[in-house]
Amino acid sequence: MSKVRIYALAKELGVETAKMLEILDSLGVQYKSSSSTLDEETVEAIKTILADSSSKAEDAAPEDSSVNASATQEAAPEPVAATPPVASNPTPAPQPSAAQSATAGEERTLAAQPAAVTTTATELPHRAPVVTIMGHVDHGKTSLLDYIRKTKVAAKEAGGITQHVGAFEAKTSRGKVVFIDTPGHEAFTTIRARGANVADIAIIVIAADDSVMPQTREAIAHAKAANVPIIVAINKIDLAQANVDKVKQDIIPLDLVPEEFGGETIVVGVSARSGEGVEDLLEMISLVAEIADLRADPKAALKGVVIESRVDKQMGVLANIIVQEGTVHVGDFLVVGEKYGKIKALTNSVGDRIKDAGPSTPVQILGFSEAPTAGDTVTSAKNEHQARELVAGRTQDRRDVEEARKGRRLSLDDILGA
Numbered sequence: 001m002s003k004v005r006i007y008a009l010a011k012e013l014g015v016e017t018a019k020m021l022e023i024l025d026s027l028g029v030q031y032k033s034s035s036s037t038l039d040e041e042t043v044e045a046i047k048t049i050l051a052d053s054s055s056k057a058e059d060a061a062p063e064d065s066s067v068n069a070s071a072t073q074e075a076a077p078e079p080v081a082a083t084p085p086v087a088s089n090p091t092p093a094p095q096p097s098a099a100q101s102a103t104a105g106e107e108r109t110l111a112a113q114p115a116a117v118t119t120t121a122t123e124l125p126h127r128a129p130v131v132t133i134m135g136h137v138d139h140g141k142t143s144l145l146d147y148i149r150k151t152k153v154a155a156k157e158a159g160g161i162t163q164h165v166g167a168f169e170a171k172t173s174r175g176k177v178v179f180i181d182t183p184g185h186e187a188f189t190t191i192r193a194r195g196a197n198v199a200d201i202a203i204i205v206i207a208a209d210d211s212v213m214p215q216t217r218e219a220i221a222h223a224k225a226a227n228v229p230i231i232v233a234i235n236k237i238d239l240a241q242a243n244v245d246k247v248k249q250d251i252i253p254l255d256l257v258p259e260e261f262g263g264e265t266i267v268v269g270v271s272a273r274s275g276e277g278v279e280d281l282l283e284m285i286s287l288v289a290e291i292a293d294l295r296a297d298p299k300a301a302l303k304g305v306v307i308e309s310r311v312d313k314q315m316g317v318l319a320n321i322i323v324q325e326g327t328v329h330v331g332d333f334l335v336v337g338e339k340y341g342k343i344k345a346l347t348n349s350v351g352d353r354i355k356d357a358g359p360s361t362p363v364q365i366l367g368f369s370e371a372p373t374a375g376d377t378v379t380s381a382k383n384e385h386q387a388r389e390l391v392a393g394r395t396q397d398r399r400d401v402e403e404a405r406k407g408r409r410l411s412l413d414d415i416l417g418a
């Protein structure tokens with residue numbers, strides 16, 4: 001995917017680079033300098049924010065002559081008037097011009113209808129942050145979560161789903177937080193990648209007596225690839241051999257420069273054993289979450305993701321999912337990949353039977369006849385007929401692709417054989 005440098009995007013959108021950096025800060029996007037590159041998703045987010053502020057400026061003062069407001073107002077004969085045409089744009093960014101004009105095209109669509117897109121987005125209710133705990137084996141991820149769970153989740157949870165999934169909701173003084181544990185063993189790369197992908201925030205746990213290790217690096221790479229803000233938790237600070245300063249030094253080459261060294265990485269020292277620093281960590285999570293302004297529509301079409309599934313000898317197939325948008329209800333038909341099921345029972349992360357669950361809620365679902373694949377997207381269908389049709393369509397698509405591949409292989413063999 002095409003990447004764009006911060007200063008180039010600022011120029012393209014007609015805002016000052018400083019303003020662009022402010023927006024990036026507000027999004028929790030990390031950058032080194034104004035020549036750092038941004039991915040497509042970030043670029044889209046910036047455009048939405050600018051369109052939003054321009055529509056607000058328009059509401060407040062229609063005669064406002066700020067660049068953004070005029071971009072929407074003077075749209076009449078030439079909708080991209082405020083965006084410098086590609087040819088006359090002296091931006092030194094190493095982007096092919098095709099990519100630039102494609103971006104300009106997107107800008108045109110956005111500028112044409114900014115209010116409709118953004119007003120709805122800002123009115124949506126807030127949702128809890130989904131926080132994934134990652135790091136090297138034995139650095140104390142599960143212990144840290146156990147400590148949080150012990151202090152922040154009602155005690156009656158034996159039988160809840162947390163033992164199996166390691167996904168649970170904690171109530172902090174600043175609101176609900178959803179935590180997902182991941183294993184540190186090197187074999188579980190996929191689980192870590194999946195954990196990073198569903199996360200709003202990644203906590204990288206690094207043991208103070210061991211510092212940066214291979215899966216620390218891997219976890220950081222996953223979080224960065226998923227464009228998720230990182231908080232570093234230096235754990236085991238209760239140990240005599242703990243060396244917090246060494247950890248802070250060791251993460252600098254990984255592009256995580258601690259705030260105290262002038263960087264932007266939040267680093268918190270904690271002990272899962274004594275609980276020291278855990279409140280600070282929760283505070284930092286809330287802070288990053290607030291800045292990210294996480295919202296979701298509980299009335300939207302259902303979207304969720306499978307965290308884990310297993311077959312219980314007595315209960316049958318149990319799928320643990322996190323609802324991301326919309327709401328699941330007992331009785332709903334869910335479709336995951338090429339499997340579907342009708343929800344017979346919903347259980348929350350403390351083991352209570354519930355009737356429905358909205359965004360940022362981990363739930364256990366009873367009702368699939370086959371275990372859905374972890375990492376797959378969950379959607380809903382109106383009824384069994386529609387669920388079956390959806391699944392049949394997907395199965396057919398997959399077969400078509402397989403057939404096409406087989407066909408290609410055959411003809412290649414033919415050619416080689418000839």
Ligand code: GTP
Nearest residue numbers: 137138139140141142143183184185236271272273
């Ligand atoms: P994996 O899931 O296998 O990757 O390990 P983990 O990161 O979840 O580590 P876990 O919580 O299982 O802890 C590993 C060991 O470190 C256990 O023996 C814990 O008791 C110990 N431990 C965890 N946190 C602390 C801490 O803050 N201080 C001390 N002294 N020991 C800790």
Ligand code: MG
Nearest residue numbers: 141142182183
């Ligand atoms: Mg663990």
